[in-house]
Amino acid sequence: MNNLFSKSLFISVCVISLCGCITHNETVYRNPERMKVEFENETAARIFYETLSKTTVPSARRESNTSIEIPVVFEHHSHVIDGENVAFNSAVKQCDTNQDGKITQLEARIFSELRQKRAH
Numbered sequence: 001m002n003n004l005f006s007k008s009l010f011i012s013v014c015v016i017s018l019c020g021c022i023t024h025n026e027t028v029y030r031n032p033e034r035m036k037v038e039f040e041n042e043t044a045a046r047i048f049y050e051t052l053s054k055t056t057v058p059s060a061r062r063e064s065n066t067s068i069e070i071p072v073v074f075e076h077h078s079h080v081i082d083g084e085n086v087a088f089n090s091a092v093k094q095c096d097t098n099q100d101g102k103i104t105q106l107e108a109r110i111f112s113e114l115r116q117k118r119a120h
């Protein structure tokens with residue numbers, strides 16, 4: 001009887017000491033290379049960059065946190081921070097509607113109107 005009690009006590013101590021043993025925290029900074037893009041003319045470039053700077057969310061608000069927890073056994077926390085190039089690349093993708101790698105004045109205008117509509 002006493003032996004059974006000490007056995008179960010031993011197992012309990014083992015389980016408790018394992019608690020939170022596997023904890024994984026990571027911070028990922030995502031800042032891929034800027035996409036190569038051409039502009040039809042200076043006006044197209046100006047409209048694009050002005051819209052981008054006016055409507056880009058500050059990097060602090062582009063952070064995301066992910067937590068995966070299996071109680072007692074496993075914990076995983078992931079913190080992702082998007083760099084400026086993520087915003088630039090998604091703006092280029094959105095702006096270059098026919099995806100030919102060149103932003104025309106018309107595409108820049110449409111992009112500007114869409115972004116500003118969304119901001120209000």
Ligand SMILES: [Ca+2]
Nearest residue numbers: 096098100102
């Ligand atoms: Ca285009």
